[in-house]
Amino acid sequence: MQEPDEKRAVLKVCQDHGSRPENLLEVLHAVQAHDGYLSDDSLREIATCLNLTRAEVHGVASFYHDFRRVPPGKTVVKICLAEACQAVGCDALKEHAAQALSTDMGTTSSDGEVSLEPVYCLGNCALGPAVMINGVLHGRVTPEKLDSLVSRASS
Amino acid sequence: MSAVTVFVPKDAAAVSVGADDVAVALSQEAQNRGIDINLIRNGSRGLLWLEPLVEIETPSGRVAFGPVSTSDISGLFDAGFLSGGDHDLGQGLTEDIPYLAKQERLTFARCGVIDPLDLTAYESHGGLVGLKKALELEPSAIVEDVTASGLRGRGGAGFPAGRKWETVRKESGDQKYICCNADEGDSGTFADRMLMEGDPFTLLEGMVIAGRAVGADTGYIYIRSEYPHAIRALNDAVSSFERANLLGKNILGSGQAFIIHIRIGAGAYICGEESSMLESLEGKRGQVRAKPPIPAISGLFGKPTVVNNVLTLATVPYVLANGGKTYSAYGQGKSRGTQPFQLAGDIARGGLVEKAFGVTLRELVEGFGGGTRSGRPVRTAQVGGPLGAYIPETAFDVDMDYESLAGSGAMLGHGGVVVFNESVDMARQARFAMEFCEIESCGKCTPCRIGSVRGKETLDKIIVGEDLEKNLAVLEDLCVLMTDGSLCAMGGLTPMPVTSALKHFPEDFGLARQAAE
Ligand SMILES: Cc1cc2nc3c(=O)[nH]c(=O)nc-3n(C[C@H](O)[C@H](O)[C@H](O)COP(=O)(O)O)c2cc1C
Ligand code: SF4
Ligand code: FES
Secondary structure, eight states, X not given: OOOHHHHHHHHHHXXXXXXXXXXXXXXXXXXXXXXXXXXXXXXXXXXXXXXXXXXXXXXXXXXXXXXXXXOOOSEEEEEEOSHHHHTTTHHHHHHHHHHHTXXXXXXXXXXXXXXXXXXXXXXXXXXXXXXXXXXXXXXXXXXXXXXXXXXXXXX | OOOEEEEOOOOHHHHHTTHHHHHHHHHHHHHHTTOOEEEEOXXXXXXXXXXXXXXXXXXXXXXXXXXXXXXXXXXXXXXXXXXXXXXXXXXXXXXXXXXXXTOOOSTTSSTTTSOTTOHHHHHHTTTXXXXXXXXXXXXXXXXXXXXXXXXXXXXXXXXXXXXXXXXXXXXXXXXXXXXXXXXXXXXXXXXXXXXXXXXXXXXXXXXXXXXXHHTOOEEXXXXXXXXXXXXXXXXXXXXXXXXXXXXXXXXXXXXXXXXXXXXXXXXXXXXXXXXXXXXXXXXXXXXXXXXXXXXXXXXXXXXXXXXXXXXXXXXXXXXXXHOHHHHHTSEETTEESEEEEEEEESOTTOEEEEEETTOBHHIIIIIITOSOSSOSOEXXXXXXXTTSOEEEGGGTTOBOSHHXXXXXXXXXXXXXXXXXXXXXXXXXXXXXXXXXXXXXXXXXXXXXXXXXXXXXXXXXXXXXXXXXXXXXXXXXXXXHHHHXXXXXXXXXXXXXXXXXXXXXXXXXXXXXXXXXX
């Protein structure tokens, strides 16, 4: 069961957004920003507050790549795998990352330290390979640069 | 000596290669040396291979140094760079750098020049002239000017902006909307981002003008979550505009009302498709709507809605300020004005090139871009995003305009050019096109939802040479089905990169060259 505290937090987010169903995406973003992910309890609470069915809320949460249903690792490494970055070697970078972080693309390491995720274009296509680590954008990322960026982000 | 003005971009691309660190180090070093500087964080000039590009204001103009890293700072001071002193990183007068000098910057005239959030600088560089004119004009006259400019949608489809506005203007009903499409999902594109970070007021000005033209008092900007810097810039720009009475109930005392809401996407490529974007703005799954009705008649919350790309709306202030005829003097054929092209991938001088329509692809890739960054020969460029064609190097003499590209089986899209060197495996690129469609399909129609999965599987077989002839026939069949049977251009255009790769690079699919030609 969720703590009443967290329940109140979700309720407050919904109220801040006028408890209006058309603000569902913003509510989901806000709850995820607070908790790191969207728990079953949160989705249930959101459905009640916005007067939507649980199926509707689940349908939206599962449609968009941004929304997480499980907690992410402490460090989230997103590697751009789109064409402009492919042209400058993101595939090799991806393989290096998977090995160095002992995590498959799209998963979180077993110790919960790091999540490795694909992303399709970060708008940094002239300075690829592009990577976003905990929300911070980096360009021209070589395997060595990735290692040092990740260790700096997780220390 | 009075304080020297120094510019260090805060554009996301510049920051991604160290611009924030450079700004901090520069201020520190100046302080240590007891030198007074006036540091301005501008947008990017779009000469991205030179980022972080530091500029110094001198009596003869702005002088550029780049790419600067923190370790260069003390050397730059030693060389007297603040008074234009010589240094290895010196690029001379910014405006004379050929890459920039050869452009026609209309939409991007202020980007990289001013502090993006300095409203006074915005006005002194020509901002608000268009809006002030528009506030004096009848709505129909605004639409006429936009129509006369020949401006077409820069989001991909190239639909005439004036015609779309006229449809919305003529609709009755007191609630209409302006929705700015800032989802910019195409790989190889970043012009919307650069503009929103480097000159966000231009976009807001364009939206207010659009609102007056069609009778809408509310605007939304739907911006992708992958752009945190641009989101911050827009939020700040909207606040500034509100404080200056450029948004609100009675704009500049004209009686015109307009407000802008910013909404953040959630990582779905398909939400760049306009009807999917509208669904998303309503808080729903981003599923594509069947047309008709078109958004101009029944759009956001069922109301008449203008959906325009960032660049389309950001060009409107220029059109109003200078007249539609001035804008339409640029370009060729039915492609009027300028297009902000984006050079990306394996390219020596990647960045933003705003040129009148008609520049050739070769001039962009070789002239501006300087060939590959890796130094290996260019093999192909994908033009127009993930749904665009792969054009072989031998066909680079094509003119970059809507009709010429369509004539050679390609499309302009949002103006992205992604360069690949000789090491690219085109069968794998074709496979990726199908895989991307599988990942990003909204799932509404079968040709796209299932076709992309089957396409990827079939290409996997082709790549290992399994039943080549049979599987190629299956692939071609699938491509026809997806092109003809998909509800929107996601499924409908995914075959474009696939078939262009197959047509121009049959050898990568295990075929003899002539066999497929
Ligand atoms: C799959 C798909 C993705 C699209 N993505 C974008 C986008 O990211 N930005 C955009 O402005 N238009 C995008 N479009 C085009 C829009 O549907 C629409 O044509 C455009 O926003 C209209 O504005 P414009 O006339 O100013 O170009 C996309 C279309 C499709 C089919
Ligand atoms: S073509 Fe694809 S993205 Fe477009 S409506 Fe059909 S399933 Fe959705
Ligand atoms: S393709 Fe990687 S940042 Fe755009």
